[in-house]
Amino acid sequence: MAEISFPLPDLGEGLIEATVLEWLVTEGEMVERNHPLVEVETTKSAVELPSPQAGKVVRTYGEPGETIKVGDPLIVFEVPDDTAGIVGTVPKEEAPKRRVRLSANLDED
Amino acid sequence: MSEHTTLSDLEAAQDNTTAADVQQESVQNFPEPADAGATETMSMQQALNRALAEVMTENPRALILGEDVGQLGGVFRITDGLQKKFGEARVFDTPLAESGILGMSVGLAMAGYHPIPEVQFDGFAYPAVNQIICQVGRMNYRSRGTLPMPITLRVPSFGGIRAPEHHGESLEAMFAHVPGLKVVSPSGPNEAYHLLKYAAARQDPVIFMEPKSRYWQKGPVNAGADAAGYSPNGSRVVREGKHLTLVAWGAMVARCLQVAELAAEDGIEIEVLDLRWLKPIDAEGLAASVAKTRRAVVVHEAPRTSGLGAEVASTITERCFGTLKAPVERVTGFDVPYPSGDLEDEYIPNIDRILYGIQRVLEYRRG
Structure with a gap:
C-alpha cells in the first residue's frame, strides 16, 4: 500500500488559507473520487471539497475552527500499490490470443 | 531539515572527480547464472x-x-x-x-x-x-x-x-x-x-x-x-530456441516471450533476446544468437523508419550475412504520432503481427 497526500488547493484566486468547518469523512473510511471530503471557509465563501481520488482516508489535518495554509497537507489517502499513476491505467494481464499460425518446412535447415 | 544531510555536508564528503574516474566500459554478454540465489x-x-x-x-x-x-x-x-x-x-x-x-x-x-x-x-x-x-x-x-x-x-x-x-x-x-x-x-x-x-x-x-x-x-x-x-552488461537470452531469434527490449520482451510460447505449439522454437543496452548495442550477443538460429525478427514500439530495429538488422546482417536464411524482419509501430486510447492496441506490435513477421521469415526462399 502507498500513501498519497493531498494538500489544500487555492480555492479562489490568490487565497492563502482556509478554515475547516466540518470534516465529512472519518479516518479509516473508504471514499470514491468526488465524494465530499470537508467543508472549509475562505475569506470569500464556504465550500465543500470533493475527493480528488478514490482511496482509504488515513489522516486528516485540522479540527473544525483551525486554519490551514494553501499547500499544507489536508488529507492523506492510502491506495493499493498497483494503482496507476496520475495519468493512464494499469494494463490488464490477459491470456495471449492468436489468429496467425506458423508453418515452416524446417527439414531444409 | 536539520536532521537531514545538507548540500554543504555533501560537499564536505565529496572527493574530487578526476579524469582517472572516467573509464571506458566494454559491453559484453555474460549470461546470468542459473542459480539465482x-x-x-x-x-x-x-x-x-x-x-x-x-x-x-x-x-x-x-x-x-x-x-x-x-x-x-x-x-x-x-x-x-x-x-x-x-x-x-x-x-x-x-x-x-x-x-x-x-x-x-x-x-x-x-x-x-x-x-x-x-x-x-x-x-x-x-x-x-x-x-x-x-x-x-x-x-x-x-x-x-x-x-x-x-x-x-x-x-x-x-x-x-x-x-x-x-x-x-x-x-x-x-x-x-x-x-x-x-x-x-x-x-x-x-x-x-x-x-x-x-x-x-x-x-x-x-x-x-x-x-x-x-x-x-x-x-x-x-x-x-x-x-x-548478476551481469548488467550486454544483452541477455531470456528463452533459448534454435529456429529464429526474436530481439526486443522494454515491454516488448514480455510480449515476445508469449509469442515464443505460442510458436512452440506450432513446432517453432524461438530464442528471445532481451537487448537491454540500446547504446552500445551488444553486437557479439546478437551475432552469437543468430549464428545459431540463422533467422531474426526485431520488435519495437517505436515508428519503423530510422527506428532502432534498423540498427539491429544492420548489425546482424554485417556479422551473419553468410548464414542468414532470410532478411532480418522488423515488426514495429507505424510512422505516425503515437495514438491515444484504444488505438494503441493497433499501433504497438501485437501477438499476431509478431507471428506474421516470423512466418514471413520462415517461408522466405532465396532466388
Whole structure:
C-alpha cells in the first residue's frame, strides 16, 4: 500500500488559507473520487471539497475552527500499490490470443 | 531539515572527480547464472524504488530531482518515501521545466554530484533535448575528460497505459544517435533493480528508459548480497530456441516471450533476446544468437523508419550475412504520432503481427 497526500488547493484566486468547518469523512473510511471530503471557509465563501481520488482516508489535518495554509497537507489517502499513476491505467494481464499460425518446412535447415 | 544531510555536508564528503574516474566500459554478454540465489517478489515500481534507496544510501553524492519526485513520490511512485528518508536537499521537486531539470543536472555533475533526474514522461524529454545532446552527451568530450557527466536520466517510456499524447513515446533511437550517451531499458523487475544500480554507478550519462506498462507486474528480484553473480552488461537470452531469434527490449520482451510460447505449439522454437543496452548495442550477443538460429525478427514500439530495429538488422546482417536464411524482419509501430486510447492496441506490435513477421521469415526462399 502507498500513501498519497493531498494538500489544500487555492480555492479562489490568490487565497492563502482556509478554515475547516466540518470534516465529512472519518479516518479509516473508504471514499470514491468526488465524494465530499470537508467543508472549509475562505475569506470569500464556504465550500465543500470533493475527493480528488478514490482511496482509504488515513489522516486528516485540522479540527473544525483551525486554519490551514494553501499547500499544507489536508488529507492523506492510502491506495493499493498497483494503482496507476496520475495519468493512464494499469494494463490488464490477459491470456495471449492468436489468429496467425506458423508453418515452416524446417527439414531444409 | 536539520536532521537531514545538507548540500554543504555533501560537499564536505565529496572527493574530487578526476579524469582517472572516467573509464571506458566494454559491453559484453555474460549470461546470468542459473542459480539465482535468494529472491524477493516485487513489482518494477518497488524494484526501482529499492534500487534508488540503495544508491542514495551508498553514494552521498547521489541526488534525485524532477517534477513531483519529492513530496508526491513521483507520478508512478518510483521515488515514494525517498524525500522523507534522505531529506529535501537530496530529493527535491523542480519547476515544470525539463530544460531546467537537465540543465541543473549538468551543473550538479560539474560540481561533483551524481544527479538522477526524472522527466515525468517520454514526450516531455523534448524540451530538454538541447541540454541532453549539447551538454550531457558532450561535456566529458569537450573538457577532455575532466568534467564527466555521471547523470542517470530516468524516463518512464513507451506506451500501453491508455495515456494521452506525449505519454507513450519511444525515444530510444533518438537518444542512441547522440554521441556520449548510453541507453538502457529494463524488461522486468530484476533487470530494473540491477540495471538502475549499475547505471547510477557509471561516470557516463545513461538514459534509463523504464517501460511504464510493466511497472506493476511482479517478478522475482535477486537483490542484495546475492546479486554478485548478476551481469548488467550486454544483452541477455531470456528463452533459448534454435529456429529464429526474436530481439526486443522494454515491454516488448514480455510480449515476445508469449509469442515464443505460442510458436512452440506450432513446432517453432524461438530464442528471445532481451537487448537491454540500446547504446552500445551488444553486437557479439546478437551475432552469437543468430549464428545459431540463422533467422531474426526485431520488435519495437517505436515508428519503423530510422527506428532502432534498423540498427539491429544492420548489425546482424554485417556479422551473419553468410548464414542468414532470410532478411532480418522488423515488426514495429507505424510512422505516425503515437495514438491515444484504444488505438494503441493497433499501433504497438501485437501477438499476431509478431507471428506474421516470423512466418514471413520462415517461408522466405532465396532466388
